[in-house]
Amino acid sequence: MSMTNDTIDSIANVSPIKHDVSISKPKYYHVSAIVKQFSLNTSTHGVSDIARSRSISSRIFWTIILSFCACFMIFLIVQAIRAYLQYPTQTSVSFVVEWPQSFPAVTVCNYSPLRYDRFVEPFLNYTNTFNLINTSNATEFTKEHARYIHQYLLYKLNRNESLMEFFYPLETMMLSCTYNIMPCTVADFTWFISSSFGLCYTFNARLKPSLNKTIKQNSENGVHATFELRFYVHQHQYVPYLSNGIGMVVLVHDNIQIPNIEMSAMQLAPGQHHKLNYKKKTSSFLPAPYTTCNDKVNIQMQAMYEGYHNTDYGYSQLPCFLACLQIYTYENCGCGNPFRWATRSIIIPGTNKTANISLCDIENPCYTRAATKLMNDKRIWMSYCHDCTQECTWSEFQIKSSSVLAPPSYLFNDIKQFVEESSIPLPANWSITWKNEIQSSYVSLSVLYETTQTEIYSQQATISVVDVVSNIGGQTGLWIGISFLSMIEIVEMLYQLIRAQCYCLWTAVLKHCQTQESVL
Numbered sequence: 001m002s003m004t005n006d007t008i009d010s011i012a013n014v015s016p017i018k019h020d021v022s023i024s025k026p027k028y029y030h031v032s033a034i035v036k037q038f039s040l041n042t043s044t045h046g047v048s049d050i051a052r053s054r055s056i057s058s059r060i061f062w063t064i065i066l067s068f069c070a071c072f073m074i075f076l077i078v079q080a081i082r083a084y085l086q087y088p089t090q091t092s093v094s095f096v097v098e099w100p101q102s103f104p105a106v107t108v109c110n111y112s113p114l115r116y117d118r119f120v121e122p123f124l125n126y127t128n129t130f131n132l133i134n135t136s137n138a139t140e141f142t143k144e145h146a147r148y149i150h151q152y153l154l155y156k157l158n159r160n161e162s163l164m165e166f167f168y169p170l171e172t173m174m175l176s177c178t179y180n181i182m183p184c185t186v187a188d189f190t191w192f193i194s195s196s197f198g199l200c201y202t203f204n205a206r207l208k209p210s211l212n213k214t215i216k217q218n219s220e221n222g223v224h225a226t227f228e229l230r231f232y233v234h235q236h237q238y239v240p241y242l243s244n245g246i247g248m249v250v251l252v253h254d255n256i257q258i259p260n261i262e263m264s265a266m267q268l269a270p271g272q273h274h275k276l277n278y279k280k281k282t283s284s285f286l287p288a289p290y291t292t293c294n295d296k297v298n299i300q301m302q303a304m305y306e307g308y309h310n311t312d313y314g315y316s317q318l319p320c321f322l323a324c325l326q327i328y329t330y331e332n333c334g335c336g337n338p339f340r341w342a343t344r345s346i347i348i349p350g351t352n353k354t355a356n357i358s359l360c361d362i363e364n365p366c367y368t369r370a371a372t373k374l375m376n377d378k379r380i381w382m383s384y385c386h387d388c389t390q391e392c393t394w395s396e397f398q399i400k401s402s403s404v405l406a407p408p409s410y411l412f413n414d415i416k417q418f419v420e421e422s423s424i425p426l427p428a429n430w431s432i433t434w435k436n437e438i439q440s441s442y443v444s445l446s447v448l449y450e451t452t453q454t455e456i457y458s459q460q461a462t463i464s465v466v467d468v469v470s471n472i473g474g475q476t477g478l479w480i481g482i483s484f485l486s487m488i489e490i491v492e493m494l495y496q497l498i499r500a501q502c503y504c505l506w507t508a509v510l511k512h513c514q515t516q517e518s519v520l
Contacts (some may be wrong), residue, residue: 031198031500038493045069045481049119066480073479080471087290088462098454100219103179103227104278104397105205106447107251107259110168111267112243113198114149117425119239119447126152146241150362154338167199168234172422175230175415179203179216180223192308195341196262197249203227208257208312215255218449230407230444233270234420236427236437244390248443252278254395256314259304266401271439273406277450278397283457285392290461292390300324303354307342321389328384328476329376330357333366363447400450405441415442 004028039051046066053059120141125135132148156163172187177184187199218225237247249265268274285293295304297315300323305313313319325344326336336344337361346353360367374380406416415438420426427437476482 034496034500042489043134069479072080073475076475077472080468084463084468088291090462092458092460094456095399095453096456097452100217101452102255103216103225103254104252105202105216106227107200107202107261109194109197109200109249109261111245111247111249112238114239115168115237116164116239123152141240143241149242154359171321173231175232176416178228180226181219182221190309191312193341194261195339200261202259204255206312207310211310225449226446232468233441234424235442237424245463252397252399252447258313258316258319260318268443268445270441270443272403273447274312274401274403276447277400280397282395287392287460292389292446294387294389295392303345304343305348315391317390318387321385324385324388325371325374328368332370335360337367338362342438364432371373406444412438419455426446426480492499
């Protein structure tokens with residue numbers, strides 16, 4: 001036993017163990033080891049094949065294959081992202097039963113804007129004062145006089161004089177009004193002035209919140225929505241040569257949309273009862289970046305809406321365009337479009353002040369040139385009307401109309417009494433021709449829904465963010481086998497590399513400090 005111990009001591013003396021040499025740098029602090037371990041164990045295709053290759057030719061082969069797959073994968077990913085950034089859309093159509101459903105707004109106007117008894121005397125005084133008509137009879141209304149009617153109305157407007165006395169008050173025209181069997185009155189209507197039809201009246205428009213009036217629903221009073229109106233249009237008071245017909249105009253529109261009565265109204269002939277069945281259709285568009293749609297009422301439109309008594313209308317593209325066109329016309333001509341009475345109130349450019357501008361003379365070509373220039377010059381359009389894009393949500397009502405002869409004989413006496421009690425003067429030979437007069441001036445209508453189904457057109461994104469992520473994941477998995485877990489492996493490798501570098505830096509600093517201490 002002693003001999004064995006002597007042998008061990010002898011070996012130890014010949015080859016002593018150096019403790020500082022036996023403590024080697026940990027394996028996980030070697031950069032090459034970290035990269036090799038990742039390459040051998042990653043789920044990414046090609047990288048592990050390169051790491052396991054035992055010949056240079058094999059490594060070159062797998063490197064080329066991996067590079068080709070990676071390049072093609074990147075190309076397809078870029079294409080997928082570019083396709084998404086095109087923001088393609090598609091339209092879906094659905095039918096939804098809406099019950100209860102908001103009853104639409106209904107706007108009505110007399111087809112002739114002016115009543116002769118109030119208009120003719122001041123108008124003839126105007127033409128005589130300015131010697132516009134060469135006639136010996138100063139009280140006769142001729143075809144030549146009719147040429148100056150709009151000029152006279154503009155003259156009054158530009159002097160800020162009211163035209164209300166020339167129009168037909170609703171109480172002088174409306175024989176009766178019922179909604180779901182319940183009576184409605186003049187107080188249930190709001191009003192505005194149209195350059196084509198004079199004073200117009202809207203039922204069930206959305207009003208300002210301060211009035212505490214809600215939009216009527218089609219289920220009120222337990223009756224399916226039926227709105228019935230009976231009118232007497234006083235055709236004997238129509239100003240000669242001004243209107244080319246007799247009757248009423250009506251427009252069924254959304255409660256929050258301004259009535260475009262001049263362009264979209266239906267004409268109702270007298271001597272008939274008209275039935276209007278509506279079906280609601282709603283279109284919705286995606287906001288930016290898919291479309292440039294807008295739902296915000298700008299300050300110019302707010303000034304314009306002041307002409308629509310007590311209403312709280314939302315954004316519509318056409319009124320927005322008319323408002324900016326009026327501003328551009330005013331800047332270029334010093335006056336506004338003479339046919340846009342509702343946009344006479346504008347915001348002065350560069351300020352927040354509202355002003356009632358003068359309207360151009362009809363024969364002044366400046367306003368037509370300004371409109372043509374604005375609509376054909378994109379730079380000017382973007383400067384004045386950049387926010388007048390399509391509505392993000394739009395509701396319209398498809399109308400089916402039918403009619404029968406009216407009024408029935410049992411209503412004649414009631415109508416006769418209404419006309420005789422009206423403030424509008426009777427025809428000269430009323431006592432003889434009153435039945436014919438009633439037949440020529442009576443108009444009635446019913447507005448009711450055809451179906452409670454609402455046709456909805458919805459714009460949808462063809463490619464969503466989820467689709468893009470799925471596409472990218474599919475391409476990376478197909479070509480080089482990268483998945484989300486593969487990304488975690490790469491993150492882990494980067495962490496280990498950073499840790500190794502920090503260890504090397506710490507070791508170098510420690511050795512430097514020890515060297516400085518030994519010198520001292």
